Amino acid sequence: MTILDVKDLSAEYQTSKGRVHALQDVTFSLDDGESLGIAGESACGKSTLGLSVIRMLQGGKITSGSVSLDGESILDLDEKTFDKKFRWKKISMIFQGAMSSLDPVFTIKDQFYEVLKQHNFQGDFKKCISESISSVGLDENVLDKFPHELSGGMKQRAIISMALLLKPSFVIADEPTTALDVLIQAQIINLLKKLKKEGMSFMLITHDLAILSEISDKIGIMYSGQMVEFGSSFDIYKNPKHPYTQALLESIPTLHGTKPKYIKGTPPSLISPGEQCRFLDRCPHAMDKCKKDPPNFKTDSGYVKCWLYDEK
Numbered sequence: 039m040t041i042l043d044v045k046d047l048s049a050e051y052q053t054s055k056g057r058v059h060a061l062q063d064v065t066f067s068l069d070d071g072e073s074l075g076i077a078g079e080s081a082c083g084k085s086t087l088g089l090s091v092i093r094m095l096q097g098g099k100i101t102s103g104s105v106s107l108d109g110e111s112i113l114d115l116d117e118k119t120f121d122k123k124f125r126w127k128k129i130s131m132i133f134q135g136a137m138s139s140l141d142p143v144f145t146i147k148d149q150f151y152e153v154l155k156q157h158n159f160q161g162d163f164k165k166c167i168s169e170s171i172s173s174v175g176l177d178e179n180v181l182d183k184f185p186h187e188l189s190g191g192m193k194q195r196a197i198i199s200m201a202l203l204l205k206p207s208f209v210i211a212d213e214p215t216t217a218l219d220v221l222i223q224a225q226i227i228n229l230l231k232k233l234k235k236e237g238m239s240f241m242l243i244t245h246d247l248a249i250l251s252e253i254s255d256k257i258g259i260m261y262s263g264q265m266v267e268f269g270s271s272f273d274i275y276k277n278p279k280h281p282y283t284q285a286l287l288e289s290i291p292t293l294h295g296t297k298p299k300y301i302k303g304t305p306p307s308l309i310s311p312g313e314q315c316r317f318l319d320r321c322p323h324a325m326d327k328c329k330k331d332p333p334n335f336k337t338d339s340g341y342v343k344c345w346l347y348d349e350k
C-alpha cells in the first residue's frame with residue numbers, strides 16, 4: 039500500500055532579489071515500510087522537499103502539487119486538522135543538527151513533555167517517554183539531563199526518540215548524521231535500520247550517497263530544485279541514468295580506487311532558472327534539445343528527467 043504520494047510539488051521563497059523557485063514539479067511515491075533516500079548537493083531543495091511534505095516550510099510557500107499520506111490529501115487540510123490528525127501522529131521529522139534542535143535551557147524530559155502536551159496526548163506521559171527513549175537505546179537517566187550534558191550521538195538519539203514519541207508511520211530524517219563522527223554515524227544508521235525492520239517508513243535526506251546505499255529502498259536525486267532521477271536503490275547505483283547522478287556517484291572517494299571526479303561549474307540561479315535543462319551548462323552530453331526542460335521519462339523502476347532517454 040502506498041504511504042506517501044507526492045505529485046508535481048513546487049515551492050518557492052520570496053527574497054529581496056526575487057522569487058527563488060526552490061522546488062519544481064517533484065513527483066514520487068513510497069510504499070508502506072519502504073525507505074526513500076534523497077540526495078543531491080547543497081541548496082538543491084532536499085530540505086525544502088522534506089519541510090514541504092510535513093507542511094513546515096518557514097519563509098516559503100507551496101505553490102502547486104499534492105501530497106497524500108495514507109491515502110489522504112494533506113496539503114488541503116486546515117492547520118488545526120493537520121496538527122490534530124497528522125503531525126507527529128502519522129508524520130514527524132528528525133531535524134537537521136541535534137545541537138541546535140534541542141533547547142539548551144530545558145531538560146530532555148521537559149522537551150518531551152512539551153511535544154506530548156502540544157499534540158494533546160491523552161495517555162500516560164511517563165510510559166510513552168520511557169518506551170520511546172529505550173527504543174533508541176538510551177538509558178532513562180538522560181531524561182533528567184540538559185542537552186549540553188549529552189554526547190553528540192546521545193543528543194541525536196534523543197532527537198530521533200522525540201520524533202518517534204507518538205509512533206508516526208512516516209518519518210522524515212533531515213541529515214541525521216551530519217557533523218557526527220563515523221562511529222556515531224554507524225550507530226544512527228543501525229538505529230534507522232532497526233526502525234525500518236520494525237515497519238517504519240522514512241525519507242532520509244543526505245548528501246552522503248554511501249549512507250543511502252545502506253538503508254534506502256528507493257532513491258531520488260535532486261538537482262537545482264528538481265528530482266532528476268528516481269528509482270530503486272539498486273537501479274540508481276548499478277545503472278545510474280541521469281548525467282548528474284552518474285557524476286555524483288563518480289565523485290565518491292574510494293579507499294584504493296581511482297581519483298574521485300568533480301563536477302565543473304555551479305548550478306543555475308533559482309531566481310530565474312530559465313526554460314532549459316538545469317544541468318545544461320555542466321553536462322558533457324548537452325544537445326540542442328536540452329534548451330527545453332525535459333519531462334520525466336520512464337525507467338525500469340522510476341523515471342529520469344533527461345533528453346537522452348527520449349525514445350522519440
Ligand code: SF4
Nearest residue numbers: 315318321328344345
Ligand atoms: Fe544533459 Fe541534456 Fe540530459 Fe540535461 S537533458 S542532463 S543537458 S543530456
